[in-house]
Every structure is written in structure tokens, then in C-alpha cells.
Amino acid sequence: MTLKETGERAKKAKRALAKLTTDEKNSILRGCAKALNENSRDIIKANAIDLENGRSAGLKPSIIDRLILDEGRIAAMADSLEQIATLPDPVGEMLNMRTLPNGLIVGQKRVPMGVIGIIYEARPNVTSDAFGLCIKAGSAVILRGGKDAINSNIAIIKLFRDKIKALGFESDIVQLVEDTSRESSTEMMKMNGYIDVLIPRGGAGLIQSVVKNSTVPVIETGVGNCHIFVDESADIEKAVNITVNAKAQRPGVCNAAETLLVHRNIAEKFLPPVIKALREKNVEIRGDEAVKAIVNDVKDAVEDDWATEYLDYILAVKVVADVDEAIEHIAKYSTGHSECIVSESYSNTQKFLSEVDSAAVYANASTRFTDGNEFGFGAEIGISTQKLHARGPMGLKELTTTKYIIYGSGQVRG
């Protein structure tokens, strides 16, 4: 099937989907969850082909690990669909309804986006999660996963489509682009009129490619060069805990900290214990001259370090003169994801929260909380680092749009 045909089918299916009640959408999600659990062996068989191909192709062990599907992971995918079924439906909410002086009753109704495109890499669980979130939000979804997971993805989507059809609904509400060539990805980015929004999920390279090449509106997700600033008045114990948690609790994710900024008046008291605690978690420290003057065996931080999202057990550390220098540094190097000030100063905290221009700005808490589940959304499609439409963790609501509904009684404009 050509991508245009896929687009035509999605465009037709979105209208059928938009008419379903919440109960009907939930029955699809629960049906697909059941189908996953009952057919896990078929998926594992398809996944085995991907794993074999991946090993022959010499994929890195970390990528192979993301690719593996076993009973446990498939059950987790099913649980996730069940969980999405329990969430409130955002569609249909009426916002700001009011009567204008001329008697027109105007409100904004929350409605589905229409067709959502997801371009992603090797995690086959994204196939199931993204499907669940888009369907619950009332939009048809076109999934374009990476070639490494193609057999797993085909098996999962076949299962879903068969189940949806068996339940009596339009199976084209979910489609997989089976052509995993670069061309199919580029073509998908130009499908204006078919796809209403494109969400890339994956590494910085994939995201930048979509941002650069897509003429379809994009929600940019994910890259996080996150900062912790420890102010002179910080509670040392809180500051150590927050820094260690933000860096080392799970370093491979976008909300992990990459740079620690320390006020010069607390550097001598704070740096030795925090670096000791970080090193116990195997974190490598790269510091500026001031850091190296206080702690031994610190590697040089070079200009590149301030701009790097390590996603690894490495932390860049810099001593700054005050909260203003910290804010300047963040303005210069941050990707606008998550930043934190650790401080007992009312004024410096308010200043930092007000002036730092990132999706999530914290006082005295780990940046690791920037997450849809932690924020209480129940599910997450990604974390937006752009300013349009959605900023920060995106749940079901962020997968919808609104339209104005106007009830009149014959009004014309004068």
C-alpha cells in the first residue's frame, strides 16, 4: 500500500472513530489488551526474527535489550492499554462557554486531532502505547516504527486490527507503515492534508530530522540538557539527595540532570559530599577550575560539556557567582526541558522559577519528576520541549484540539 493510500484510509477512519463513545473506545483498548495476553506467543515468535536480524547486523546490546519482548513485557503493554481505558476521556469537554452580548452562545469543544503520525525507533512497546493513547484521544494513528522492530510491530498491529474488526469497528483507525526506508519516513513528513500532527519519539537525530523536514505540524519531544543549581543558602542534605537522584537514578532518560551549577559561597561545603555520593553511584565528574581546586581527580570540563546531554553516568559541574550567573548559563546551554534550584532563599527561588525559560522549573525537587505519570496524567506520549500547543509532559489532553461551537438564533453581522 502506498503512503497516500494509508493516508486516505486514516482520513476515512478518523471520522468513524470520532463518533465512538468513550465506552466503545474503551472496549477497543480492553479487547486489544486481551488479544496481547492471549497471543503473546505469536508476538514473541515475530520478535525472535527481529532479535536474530539485530544480532546478525551487530546491533548494540542496549538496543537489543530495548527490542526484546517476553511474556512480562507483553503483559506490561496489555496493562498499559487497560490503564488507558480507565483514564477520563478528554474529548467532548466544553471550555469557556458563554453568551455574547448579541445572544450568540460560544464555547470551545475539545475534539480529536484527526490523524496522528508517530515516527519512532526500536522500542516495540511504543507501538502499543501510542496506539492506546491516540485511540483514547479519538484520533486515528499511523505508526512508523524503526526497521529493527518491524516484525514485532507487524505482529502487534495485525493483532490489534483483527481484534478491532472482530469487535465491529473500523480497523483503519490504526495502521503501520511497513516500508521502513528513509523515503517512507520523509514522505510521511509531507503528508499535509492527511496527517494533522506528527510526533517523533526517539533520539536527538530522529527528532531533529523530523523538525527540519516535516511540513506537517510537529510536536518536538524529548532532548533534555537539564540543570541543577545549588544556591548558597541550600540545605546541603536536600541538595545532595536531589543531585544524586536527578543524575543517577536513571541516567539514560531526558529528565536526568546533566550539569550541576554551584554557588561559590557553598562550593567548599557542598562539592566534597555531593561528588563523593555521585562517585559511589559511578558518576564521572567533569569540572571547571574552581571545582578542581576543591575536589581531587576531577576531569576537565570543556565547552562541549556544557551543551551535552550525556544520558550517561557523567555530570558536568561548574561554580557560579550567583543565581544570575546560573540563570545566564542555563539560558545559554539548556534545551529547555527541566531545571531545578536548590535554595532556602525566597527571593532567589522566585527569581529562578520566574526567569528560567524551560518546560519544567523546580524549586527543591529532582528534575526526574518531569513525567506524565508523576504529574498525574496517568499516561504520557512524550515530553514536549517546544512552546507551541503543549510544553512539558503530554497526556491525553495534549493529543486533542478544540473547535468553536456557536449556537445562534439568526444573528448576522452588522
Next chain:
Amino acid sequence: MTLKETGERAKKAKRALAKLTTDEKNSILRGCAKALNENSRDIIKANAIDLENGRSAGLKPSIIDRLILDEGRIAAMADSLEQIATLPDPVGEMLNMRTLPNGLIVGQKRVPMGVIGIIYEARPNVTSDAFGLCIKAGSAVILRGGKDAINSNIAIIKLFRDKIKALGFESDIVQLVEDTSRESSTEMMKMNGYIDVLIPRGGAGLIQSVVKNSTVPVIETGVGNCHIFVDESADIEKAVNITVNAKAQRPGVCNAAETLLVHRNIAEKFLPPVIKALREKNVEIRGDEAVKAIVNDVKDAVEDDWATEYLDYILAVKVVADVDEAIEHIAKYSTGHSECIVSESYSNTQKFLSEVDSAAVYANASTRFTDGNEFGFGAEIGISTQKLHARGPMGLKELTTTKYIIYGSGQVRG
């Protein structure tokens, strides 16, 4: 100055602007309004050069008309800035603030976009209006107007920048791109990292060029192939008034109607009076066979007519079998701007409002109301026909974004 330098200056200025209070921003707007009134002769002098150039270049009278600035139009620009100063400031509003189970206090703060780019054509009043809205919304603005108005624009922006400086603020909060080559426009569309959102204002060609070429997030505005559907149960008098108003009150704007769909059971009763009334307003009728069978002297409507935004005294008219065929026709041809059903049927009205996927969907009122001022926003930067970020008329709120603010007390993630 290169565009990159312009971008660097805007990036610096946006931070100064974001710190201003509402009172300070209003003092800038009122100061600039005063400057317009006091220096109207300088602007008129600059405008005269544009008019002379335009006439020599053989610009159409309608474009020359848009270009003209006189005392009255300049006073209207000043009034508009005064009016923006009276509007509530959207920045700083705290949304959905709540305490999570772990004690974190999380809310979304409405904050400025940062730097907004506006690419527009020959209307010099856009220079002043867009400046006013962006500044009030707390964002620095880079304006790139058409070459036909360049002398007028340079005069207006010089006036504003001088006034802003005289008031003690950073004048780079507003900058004009004086290079009006196609290259400067294309370069502006690639200024990721400098410009946070780009809003094109003008004809369909300009808008499509920005949508196709911009890597900066875009808000698509304006193109409106709007429909009126007159259902079998419609009140004939209301239906005539609404149709005539939607088509002929001001045909050159995006919320004017372009196609009339008529239920076959009311066609014989409704078409003669509505076409008579439209013809009295000099509207040319292009109809399908069924229309031509009822009314004399109707031109043939061809396939292209259903897809055309005439912006003129022309209306395409089609007879349909029922509300479902009307909804199908709209789904196929509409640009998703504004559509209206005229009906006394509860079920058909609810169906139309629910199933038509456009920015504004009306029951029994003219589509001409799709407008920021009519909806009570006090001002409008344009009408979004895309689904991301803003849909429908965009006021000050739509020129802002949000960021998550999190107050903690040492929380780390488990």
C-alpha cells in the same frame, strides 16, 4: 544587519521584556500610540514614497488602497494600541495548580512565547497591530512586511523604537527586517533557536510558502472556504439573512461564505428568494443542475468551484439530499475555517455541530462572526485553521505558552 544579528538581539531583548510588569508594557503601548498621533506627518511622507513606487510598478488599485495611510488610518492604529493596553495581561496566570500525593505543588504558568516572527504583505497597519499584541503578550517581535510598504514600515518602527528607548526600555523588543528579498523571508523561516513561532498573515500563497518552508513552528492562518447548509426545516427568513450576510456583507475576508448547500426538500421554496436577495447585492450565482432547474440564469458550477475561496461577489450553490451529504461535501472541500447549519431540527443541528471538523461551527448564525473582536478577545492576530496550539480566532492568550512550575521540599524520585 544580518538576520542572525536581528535574531540575537531579539533573543536578548525577550528576556528584558519578560521581566516587565503589565503597567510597564502598557506604558510602551500608550507611548507608541501617542508617538503615532504626534508624528503622523512623517509616516504619511514615508507612505507617499510607497504609494508612488506602487503606482509606478502598476500595483492593483485594491492593493494601493490597503497601502494608503492618512490621518484617519494612523489615528485608528493608535487607537488600536490604546485598546490593547486596556486588555487583561494573559502572562502570569497560573493554571491547574495542585498538590501531588508526594507533596510537590505543580502548576502551569502562562508565560511569553519568547520571540514571535510575523511575515506579512502590504498592509502597514499590521506593523502596528502585530507589534502591540506581541509586546502585550510579553514577546519580542521580528516583523517582516512586504516590499510595497517598506518605507511606511521603516517609519513606523523607527518611531516605536525611538519611543521605547526614550521611555527607558530595550528597543530591540521590536525589529523590522528591512531586506524584503525572497531570501530574507526564507532565511527567517529557518531561524530555529531564535524565533519561537512564525505567523504568516496574508494571502494563500504566502501562507502555503511559510507552511512548506518553515522549520520554525508555524501557526497557519486564514484561508476560508466557508459553507452555509440550509436544512429542510430551516426558517426561510433566517436562512436568507444569514446567507446574504455571510456572502455579501464583506466578501473579501476569510470568514465570508463561498458555498451554499441546500436540502432538496426546501430548495424550491428557498432558492428563489435567496438568489434574488443575493443578486440585489450583485452576487454571481454558480449552481449545479438542480439549482439551475429551479432558478433562471444560473452559471454552471464546475468541480473547481467547490474548492475555491472566491473572496468576491460569487457564490457556489448545490442541492444536497440531506445533512449527511452536506457534512460529506464539507469534509471534502472545506479548508476547516467556518461552517454553518441553518435548521430548526434539534438532531440535525447537533449532528452538524458534532461532525463538521472546522475551527468554528455555527447553528443559525452568520460565519462572519469568526473574529477575535466578535468573540470578545478585544483584539486578534489572525484566525488559525490548523489544529495545533490555537484553532479559530487568536487573541493575546494564543500568543503565549505555559511552563510547569514545581515547588518541592526535597522530593526525589523513588
